[in-house]
Amino acid sequence: MIKFLQNNILRSMPANLTPQYLEAEAKFKQAKSVPEKIKALEVMMAVIPKHKGTERLRGQLKSRMAKLKEELQRRPALGKTEFLYNVKREGAGQVALLGLPNVGKSSLLSQITHAHSEVGDYPFTTQRPIPGMMEYQNIRIQLVDTPPLQLDHVEAGFPNLVRNGDALVLILDLTEDPVFQTEILLEELKQMKVNPVGKGPIPSQEEGWIALRALFLGNKCDVKGAMEGYRTLELKVKEAFSILPISAKEGMNFDEIKKEIYQLLDIIRVYTKAPGEDPDLKEPVILKKGSNLEAVALSIHKDFAAKLKYARIWGSEKYGGQMVKRDHRVDEGDVIELHL
Ligand SMILES: Nc1nc2c(ncn2[C@@H]2O[C@H](COP(=O)(O)OP(=O)(O)OP(=O)(O)O)[C@@H](O)[C@H]2O)c(=O)[nH]1
Ligand SMILES: [Mg+2]
Numbered sequence: 255m256i257k258f259l260q261n262n263i264l265r266s267m268p269a270n271l272t273p274q275y276l277e278a279e280a281k282f283k284q285a286k287s288v289p290e291k292i293k294a295l296e297v298m299m300a301v302i303p304k305h306k307g308t309e310r311l312r313g314q315l316k317s318r319m320a321k322l323k324e325e326l327q328r329r330p331a332l333g334k335t336e337f338l339y340n341v342k343r344e345g346a347g348q349v350a351l352l353g354l355p356n357v358g359k360s361s362l363l364s365q366i367t368h369a370h371s372e373v374g375d376y377p378f379t380t381q382r383p384i385p386g387m388m389e390y391q392n393i394r395i396q397l398v399d400t401p402p403l404q405l406d407h408v409e410a411g412f413p414n415l416v417r418n419g420d421a422l423v424l425i426l427d428l429t430e431d432p433v434f435q436t437e438i439l440l441e442e443l444k445q446m447k448v449n450p451v452g453k454g455p456i457p458s459q460e461e462g463w464i465a466l467r468a469l470f471l472g473n474k475c476d477v478k479g480a481m482e483g484y485r486t487l488e489l490k491v492k493e494a495f496s497i498l499p500i501s502a503k504e505g506m507n508f509d510e511i512k513k514e515i516y517q518l519l520d521i522i523r524v525y526t527k528a529p530g531e532d533p534d535l536k537e538p539v540i541l542k543k544g545s546n547l548e549a550v551a552l553s554i555h556k557d558f559a560a561k562l563k564y565a566r567i568w569g570s571e572k573y574g575g576q577m578v579k580r581d582h583r584v585d586e587g588d589v590i591e592l593h594l
Contacts (some may be wrong), residue, residue: 271308274301278468288326339411343418345387346540347519350416352442353425354435354580355402358473359424360384362425363399366511369586371399378402383415390512393523393538397423397515403442413446421518422450422468428483428499429474433490436470452495470497471511476504522586524550533589535594541584548580550590561594 270436274501275298282294299315302308341348351359355377363371369386372379384399389489400408416422424439426432443450449459450468459465468493484499491497500507522545523538539553547565551558559580566575569588584590 270303272301272303275303288322292319292322292326295322332465336411336414339409339415340395341383341385341398341415343396344385345396346521347420348385348396348398348418349421349423349515350383350398350419351423351425351437352400352416352439353401354427354438355404357402357425357427357430357435358502359402359425360399361398362471362473362500365502366508367397369399388512388515388540390516393516393540395515395519403439405438405441408442408445416443416446416448417464419466421515422448422466423471423515423518424450424468425471425473425486427474428472428480428487429477429536430483432472432483432487436487436490438503448468450495452491453474468495469514470495472497472499473502475499475506476501482493495497522584524584524586524588524590526550526554526590526592529591529593545584546580547578547582547584547590547592550584551580551592554592558592558594563593565593566591 278294278297278301281300282291285291285294295315299312299319299489301314301454302312304312338563349427351363353359356375356379360371360373360380363369363384363386364373367386367388369384371384371386372455378401380399380401382401386396386397386399398415400412400415403412422443424436426435426439440450447463449457449463449465451457451465452468456465456467470487472480472487474480475484481499488497494515498509498510498514520543521540522543523540525533525535527533539550541549541553547567548559548562550565551562562580564577564579565582567573567578567582567584567588567590568575569585
């Protein structure tokens, strides 16, 4: 709808609009929040030439402003909660830890990262998202502990947090009917228009929906009888998803968790080197799986991508310093010498 309105405004635009107006209009189109949009629209209304030719456009701007102000009034408290749920992304990827109350999300975050998130033996201990950095080999991945999901209520900002992330970890308490918990989690994700995807390629999505890779963790394996819960859960999900039995309390399977979370991100690490020198294996270049040499150059500097002539590549046994062109696909662990 907004796109339609914008197109409409564009089409009826008279030729004599000033650069200031066009600049404000560009800002308006890029604005993500309602206050930002209002600010840009105010500028547009102030600088638009006021004559007969812009009369219709001025009318459209005015009614757009009225609608935006109405929208702002309708949700006065939203800004603050949304702000709390706006977690700045850091590291190689952002992964949300999701689950029902008391399943051990905060315990896992506190054990596997250096962050602290309060743990309580009562539900609803966590009331806002808490990020922490998980170290995996030579990279860091951001995990975000979240308040518990519940069927009848989703906090404003929660869906955005989930949708803006790179992947999901779904945590189940194996001592409390994990299959039922799974059904609730999947229903919650549906309401957020998030399609969790386990193994295999990411399918294309209907408009408004997004797909995110997801991993299942069955927690509290240290408790007697938990493995029975794990086996029923495994039967239900293992065909479509990766799943691990864990104990956040005892650190069980933490190496596996890290590896699986890394795999959720669909990224690769390559290393660059200068001619005649060894690569720095502590500083990987992180790229989406399927990236090519041009993407390697671009991640270092935008000029590099433009100036790139060829590269020499070392990696899996097939090449040993072979010369390759900019569209050459790179793989995990490749060492690359860029020539400009
Ligand atoms: N035995 C056992 N208890 C655990 C494990 N992980 C968490 N717990 C306990 O389960 C309770 C809840 O743990 P939290 O980490 O606070 O769970 P949460 O999912 O963050 O809870 P909310 O923030 O309320 O949603 C605490 O009493 C933890 O000590 C585990 O692996 N084994
Ligand atoms: Mg918690």
